[in-house]
Amino acid sequence: MNNKVPNFTAQEWGLMKDYIDNSSKQPRQNLIELISHVDPGVAQLGMNSGPYFMLDRLLTDEQIDFACNLKLRTPVYIDELAKMSGKSVEDAARMADDLCRIGLLVYKPDEKGVDRVELPIFVVGILEQLLLGGLNEDQY
DSSP: OOOOOOOOOHHHHHHHHHHHHHSOSSOOHHHHHHHHHHOHHHHTTGGGSHHHHHHHHHOOHHHHHHHTTSOBTOOEEHHHHHHHHTOOHHHHHHHHHHHHHHTSSEEOOOTTOOOEEEBOOOOTTHHHHHHHSTTTTTTO
């Protein structure tokens, strides 16, 4: 295992300090649960996992709880998701769209073109894609 301190630039150290200063100090159990849905292998690392590090600053507790209603790689219609989450169809659609724009969920239309949303598995590059989305590129 490599325990060397990385050669970060001054800007990278500044971003790391910002993350440490502004991130939650106590583990967000709902976020760890969400991560265990999409990548059980790293969920055991808790707050020290890459997905936790990324999603802690991107998602609100409400968004995390909403996403926890989904099963991995199982497309769900918005009206079904509204029932599962206890939200109105409009609120569920708005929340799902926000999470799709962030990159946590993806749209999966059915054969008739009706939108469904899906919680994809985390694969190599997914965290980078979350940051490269137009919504976040200026912020980070």
